[in-house]
Amino acid sequence: MADTCITCDVAIVGSGFAGSLIANQLSKKGIKVVILEAGPGIQPNINDAMARFYAASAKVPESPYPPDLADDPATVRVGRPTALTLSQSTWQNTSVAYLDQNTDDPNRKTRPFKSTYERLAGGTSHWMGLTPRLVPNDFQMKKAYGAGQPDFPFLDWPISYDTVSPWYEKAEAELGVSADADEQRFAGITFSTPNYAYPMPRIPPSLFDQRVGKAVAQLTEAETQFLGTAAPVTGLRVRSLPAARNSQPYRNRRACAGNTSCIPICPIQAKYDATITLNEATNNGVQLIDHAVASELLVENGSISGINYIKYDEKSGSRVDCAIKAKVYVVAANGIETPRLLLMSRNQIATGIANSSDMVGRNLMDHPQYLTWGLLPDPVFPYRGPLVTSAIGDLCDGAFRSQRAAFRISLGNEAWSATVGGTGGDPQTTTLDFINGLNASGLNKKDFTQLADNSALFGVDLTKTLGGLISRQFRIAFSVEQSPDPDNRVTLSSVKDALNLPRPRIAYDISDYTKRGIVTAFRMKELIFSKLGAIDFTKVAETDPGKFNVDGIEVPLTYGGAGHIMGTYRMGDDPKTSVVNSWLQSHDHPNLYLVGSGTFPSVGTANPTLTLSALALRTTDKIVDVLPSYQ
């Protein structure tokens, strides 16, 4: 063990949502907390990040944040996967992509894990801000839908919706959620507090949301039988999505002004991000050590006795080996970096820390996104408002879950910005098409335009054409439940980062159960598009390494990443099949807590942040209770 630099009551690795919420709650009780953050610390303001974002030619989620996207990950001290490293030519090239996605198993074809993440303090600022709750059956898939299926892949959570419900309310207060409680009562959702009201009124629907609402109202029972829901289709509604986005001033932050860049950065912090809680925590006395990479957890008599970490200097490249000693340890470093740290800690226990179940790193899940896009007959004026304001959530639960994956349908206000090829997405791609006579968007070869290749529009012809097309664009994404699979796995790669630490290696695929969900999403897309009177432009690139074909469907299907990294240190009552208990406490090491969405045994279809925040607050109470026993 390196020289002990620091001692404290609770040491936390990672300053994202879970880490900062726990730190802040503990600091209010006078508990001495230190956070190790691998990335740069909290910046005094977001001006640099905004300038980087504006100047980026590819406005991908990572664009406002360091390091530079083009850097070889072997030369980066604190690496991260980025959207630009997911193409066919790069996703398995470890001199471009941080994650090693090569497979050494000749019997197993793998597909790309398409989600990315940040490593700087509060890097979760590039989340969408959506905060729906899981629904009751998401916690008990096996009990509700696994009868008579011995191989049903799902494992029930060790806690129920009713246990988590009061913590949802606390998390909704911390993050500042805007939603309408009555509108959210579907798929079994109830509220613990009678007459519960969310902290703020709901976010109003966009013009496109309103249009889809009218289309959905036309659906008939006959044409929706393929969904396999027992509930009548007349109950299907477009609902405003709960979001940690201010609909009025809340906790000294202003109301959303619809800048349409929730991902990657809200210019006015109307959307909650972890730096808000982190600033409060450091004001309360929490010590945040940035540029500090945890490299090994140490064990003594079955308990964690310290964390070795590397303090590095960005400019000089110098590094100092340090250690921290605490009574209780919390690892809050996300679904890939947390298992990486546990597996790297193998000097004392060869299989890694907290891994007697061999479940650390296994069951990696995402919410595979089936992304579709089209053109409406008349304008709905996209590229305005929050990226997403409404969704169809009602299809997230039903008897069909015994056979195929559920999905939620998210309605985008950012239209084709992340759908069409070309550099920078739309409106750049379509603009270039009509100025330079190209057709990357697909719009330059339809009946309403008759351009020969490589001709250009100028003047009013150009404004009319672009204005008429871009204002009619839309996208709909189907967020699909992924079933757990122990072979979808994070392990350690032989390739290293610039601190000489092994980078994460990923093996990933989607199951037939999940694919059947995507197939149903495809059918629902066809139906909704026809009700909208829309022209379909959805296209799966020939070179997409995730694409797959299904009998009876003429086009290939695929999936994208949701940025939801889940399942890799799951909770359960049985130490043989799970890593932590319902308090997110390690079965193996009682003073170690592993928090975040890596604890989810199954993932439902709700964006994970609210649930992981609720669980983190619940864990905080447990830590406060047990701390006096560690003297």
Add this chain to the structure above:
Amino acid sequence: MDHRRKRNAEGAGPLAQAGEVSRRAMVAGTVAMTAVAAVLPLADTAYAENAEGPDADMMAFLLLSEALTGVSRQTLAPELVESKNKSDILNSDPGVDPINIKDEYFAWIKANDATSSFGKLLQIAKDNHQSLANIVPSVNDSADDMKFLARSIVLLWYLGSWYKPDDLKNKIAKPQVVSPKAYTQGLVWQIAGAHPMGYSNLQFGYWSRDPRDPNRPALFDPAKT
């Protein structure tokens, strides 16, 4: 036409013009020092000929840009004060507005014009300053180098990004955002009734309503096509 003729109005040389810009800059309240350099006359270049006056090149650029982009010169240069005499439009005052993106673009194009086509495009605008409708047909009849630079210029106004004419010719898309400010001034967003993603001056809830304001005509109204 002889493009090599020396500039004949000595009094309107670089120093006098810089002084003029500074005065306007103070009036406008704010402008970067670089703006002064950006509008210096193009002395000793192929397009230095401008008997019309100190801002003739900028005015030609605005007329050219208006014709190519389909967006009015008053929108491209909000502080533009036009000469009262229509035939004397090249002698107008292009003005200095707080954002002044036109100067940034002018300087950028001048610095990145690898085929010496910019002056020739400006000359088309000058030659047609009394028949603006002829600018686009003349550009379409011009040499490839000029046509592709014209496309680069439209993309610059629409997206704030520079697509090299040579890349356009080869159907390559390798844009470079000219500056953070340029991104926020991209016209295509307004043309579509929107705003650049991450740059909006609107208020909570606007997205629930139609952006077309009957009291303020938009750059473009899709309903009128």
